[in-house]
Every structure is written in structure tokens, then in C-alpha cells.
Amino acid sequence: MHSRFEIPFSDRQKNRCDEHRFFIKSQHQKTTLDRKMNWHHRIPKVELHLHLEGAIPYPTLWQLIQKYGGDPSVPNLEALTNRFQYRNFLHFLETWSWKNQFIREYADFTCIAEAVAQDLARQNIRYAEAFYSPSDFAPLETQGITEAIRKGLNRISEIEVALVADLVRNNSPAQAGTILKEVHEVRSCGVIGIGIGGSEHKFPPEPFESVYEDARSLGFQTSVHAGEAAGAESIWGAIRSLRADRIGHGTRANEDERLLDHLSEHQIPLEMCPISNVRTGVVPSYEDHPVRQYVERGIPISINTDDPKMFGNSLAEEFQMLEDRLHFSRDDIRALILQSIRTSWLCNEKKQ
Numbered sequence: 001m002h003s004r005f006e007i008p009f010s011d012r013q014k015n016r017c018d019e020h021r022f023f024i025k026s027q028h029q030k031t032t033l034d035r036k037m038n039w040h041h042r043i044p045k046v047e048l049h050l051h052l053e054g055a056i057p058y059p060t061l062w063q064l065i066q067k068y069g070g071d072p073s074v075p076n077l078e079a080l081t082n083r084f085q086y087r088n089f090l091h092f093l094e095t096w097s098w099k100n101q102f103i104r105e106y107a108d109f110t111c112i113a114e115a116v117a118q119d120l121a122r123q124n125i126r127y128a129e130a131f132y133s134p135s136d137f138a139p140l141e142t143q144g145i146t147e148a149i150r151k152g153l154n155r156i157s158e159i160e161v162a163l164v165a166d167l168v169r170n171n172s173p174a175q176a177g178t179i180l181k182e183v184h185e186v187r188s189c190g191v192i193g194i195g196i197g198g199s200e201h202k203f204p205p206e207p208f209e210s211v212y213e214d215a216r217s218l219g220f221q222t223s224v225h226a227g228e229a230a231g232a233e234s235i236w237g238a239i240r241s242l243r244a245d246r247i248g249h250g251t252r253a254n255e256d257e258r259l260l261d262h263l264s265e266h267q268i269p270l271e272m273c274p275i276s277n278v279r280t281g282v283v284p285s286y287e288d289h290p291v292r293q294y295v296e297r298g299i300p301i302s303i304n305t306d307d308p309k310m311f312g313n314s315l316a317e318e319f320q321m322l323e324d325r326l327h328f329s330r331d332d333i334r335a336l337i338l339q340s341i342r343t344s345w346l347c348n349e350k351k352q
Contacts, residue, residue, distance in 0.1 A: 039330070040316035040323075046340045047128040047304050047315055049223075049248055049271035051166070051197070052116055052149065053100060053136070054307025060115040061309070064102040071102075084310045089229050089280045093199065095310070100136050106148040113152025113161075121158040123314055128159065129345060131195060133166040135179055142182035150189035162345065164193040164223065167211065169203035176211045184218050192345050193221035195248060200229040205237040212242040221245050221345045223271065228282055232256035239268065246270070246343065251277050253299075254290045260297050269300040269343035275313040275321060276306035286325040295332075302340035 056064075062077050074080040086092040103109065120128055132149060134142040146163065153161045165183040167176040176196070183191055194215045196208060205224055212222055224238035228249035235253055238244045239262070250270035253259050263270070274289045276282075283289050294301055303318050305311070319336075322328040328336075341351055 040319045040333075042124060043319075043334070043337065045123070045125045045315050045337055046302075046344060047120065047125050047130075048246075048302045048340055048344055049273055049304035049306055050120075050128055050130045051307050052113065052130045052132045053103065054096070054310045055116045055119070055130075055305075056099075056112045056309055057115050057119050058309060060112055061099065061102065064108060064111070067108075068102050068104065081312070084312065086280055089201075089282065092280045092310070096307075097136075099310075103137060104140075106140065106144050109145055109148035110152040113149040114155045115152075117153050117156035117159055117161055120161070121156055123316060125315060126159060127341075127344065127346065127350075128161045129164055129193070130161050131164045131166045131197065133168055133197070134182070135168050135171055135175065142179055143186045146183065146186040146189045146191060153190075161190070162193075163189065163191045164195055164221075165191055166195050166197045167208075169196040169198040169200065169205070169208065169225075171198075173207050173211055176208060177214065180211060180215055180218070180220075184220075187218075187220075191220075193223060193245075195223040195225065197225045197248070200225055200234055204230070204234060206241040209241045212244070216243075223248050225249060227252040228277070228280075232259050235259060244268075245345075249273060249277070249282075250294075251282050251290065254293060260294070260299070263294075264298045267300055269302065270294065271304055272301045273304045273306035273318075275318055276311050279311045279313075286321055289326070291322070292326050292328070295336075300339055300343050301336070302343055303336055 058077060058081055062080055065071055065074065074083055084095065086095065103112065132145070134145045137145060149163065165179065167179050180194060183194065196205065205226060215222055222242065222244050223246045224242050224244040225248040226234040226238040227247065228251055231252045232255040235247055235250055236259060238247055246269045248271045250272065253263060272291050274286065274291055277289060278286055291301065303315070303322070305313050305315055305318060308314055319333050322333065344351070
């Protein structure tokens with residue numbers, strides 16, 4: 001028997017009520033998520049590990065694919081975005097090469113540079129240091145590629161983007177040395193540093209020692225991709241042989257306690273890319289990522305997206321992930337951004 005204050009519901013009415021409560025709850029969760037994303041989006045940010053060719057907005061890349069006759073594997077824009085799913089790190093590298101075949105002219109570099117800069121500016125990223133890999137696009141010349149990129153970047157005034165030439169470790173040291181000389185000829189285009197990406201698991205850093213010595217003598221800053229597809233020994237090689245100013249990724253440094261102590265003692269900055277590391281299988285999950293461990297050890301780090309349009313991430317989402325999955329506070333995130341500024345290659349006057 002129901003009392004006068006208990007109104008019996010039919011099953012249909014009850015389902016409607018449940019659906020309504022679910023809708024209200026979903027809208028509340030969405031509003032909360034949007035509010036959190038808005039904070040991470042609004043806060044001014046810097047990015048120190050970004051590959052220009054991996055940050056091409058999908059509509060721009062789609063236009064380039066159509067320009068060169070299309071590709072049956074990506075019949076539409078949705079298929080293109082779905083193309084960037086990876087079985088492992090090797091599959092990611094294969095997809096990287098597939099994408100590059102649609103960048104064939106200097107004008108293409110101007111186009112993608114402008115689109116990337118615009119996309120970064122919309123995210124309230126005020127400063128970025130962007131890798132580019134001229135040797136991947138032979139027979140185009142390094143000098144022409146660099147000039148074309150700068151032309152596109154200069155069209156967007158809301159952000160400053162410095163360039164870091166990736167000499168690519170898959171090249172021989174002699175080839176890397178040639179690219180370094182070519183880059184030096186156009187350093188006035190805002191090229192401030194050099195690095196080596198590519199197949200870390202196949203090409204250790206030590207053979208590039210003389211190239212890095214030459215780069216320092218020319219006044220370039222230096223970074224080395226290490227501790228991503230190879231372990232702690234790769235990071236040691238980057239430090240001992242190449243004397244790198246910063247380490248790109250450094251994810252697997254925790255395989256050697258002595259290395260963690262060294263990174264902390266000598267304050268060697270790591271350019272960390274957590275979402276990238278999970279998407280390529282370098283670490284199995286966000287909770288397993290060592291970024292918090294490194295912060296607690298006193299190792300200077302920056303948070304970056306690596307190849308945001310190939311991993312479907314943004315810098316705001318990186319920070320949200322740190323907050324949601326690794327329990328970083330808003331103050332922690334502000335401190336990380338300030339640390340990114342300190343470990344950037346901006347002149348001291350601009351850092352202030």
C-alpha cells in the first residue's frame with residue numbers, strides 16, 4: 001500500500017525519470033570537463049618538443065593529400081584522422097613516412113607552417129620550439145625548406161616559433177654534418193638548435209659526437225631524442241658523448257637509478273611527452289608514466305605534445321591528464337609551465 005506521499009510510477013515513467021537523471025548527470029559531467037579544459041586552454045603555455053610535420057591540422061593535411069591525387073586508404077577526412085592509430089613505435093614511424101609523401105614543394109611547407117602556428121596560437125601557446133626534418137624531403141634543399149617554413153610562421157603574429165633542425169639519426173654522421181652546415185646558412189630564419197630523432201633503437205647517439213661538437217661551435221643549442229625507443233644507455237650516450245643541453249623524452253631514465261641521480265644533480269632538462277609515450281606503447285598507461293617520479297626527484301621537465309595531430313592530443317589535454325590521472329594540482333601545472341620557460345632557449349630578457 002502506498003501512502004499519499006508515494007506516487008507509483010509505471011516502468012515507462014521510471015525509465016524516463018532514469019534517463020532524465022542520466023542526462024542531467026551527463027550534462028553536469030560535461031560542464032565540469034569543459035570548465036577544466038577551459039582552464040587548461042586559457043592558461044598561457046609554451047611547447048618545447050613539437051615536430052612541425054606531426055602537428056599539421058587535419059584539414060590542411062587533407063588538402064595536401066587531395067593536391068597530390070588522393071589516397072584510397074583515406075577517402076575522407078574522418079578516415080584520415082582514424083589513420084593515426086598505432087600498433088607500436090615502428091608502426092608510428094611507418095605512418096610518419098606515409099604522411100610525408102604529401103609534402104613535396106616549398107609552398108607546402110609555407111602552408112603547413114602557417115596552419116600549425118595558427119593552431120598553436122588558438123590554444124594560447126605563446127612560444128614554441130619546433131623540430132623540422134629537412135632531410136626527409138630530398139631533393140628539396142634544406143635552405144629552401146627552412147625559408148619556406150619561416151615565411152609561413154611569420155604570417156601568424158600571436159605566437160613566436162623558433163626552429164630546431166632534426167638531423168635524423170637514420171642519416172650517417174657525415175650526412176648529418178652536411179645538413180648542419182646547410183642549416184647554419186639560414187639560421188637567420190630563426191633556427192636556434194639541432195636534434196636527432198628517428199629510429200633510436202637502431203641508431204645510438206655516440207657516432208654523432210663530432211656533429212654535436214660542430215653544432216656547439218656554431219652556437220646552436222642541442223637536444224637528443226633518447227630514452228623513448230631505447231633504454232637508459234641511450235640517455236647516457238646523449239649526455240656523455242653528445243653533451244646535450246636537453247633530452248627529448250627521457251621516459252626510460254627510470255631503468256637506471258644512477259641516471260636519475262645524475263639528471264637531478266646536473267639539472268639536465270627532459271622534454272616529456274606523456275600522451276605520445278602511451279599512444280606509441282613506450283609506457284602501458286598514463287598511471288605508469290614516470291613524469292611524477294621525475295618531478296619528485298627534482299629533475300627539470302617540460303610537458304609537450306610531440307606530434308599532436310598524429311596522437312590526437314593538445315597541450316591542454318596533456319595538463320588535464322596530469323591532473324586527472326596523476327593527481328597534479330593546478331599549482332603543480334603552473335610550476336611546470338614556469339619550468340618550461342626556464343628550460344627553453346629563449347633569451348633571458350624574454351624569459352622575464
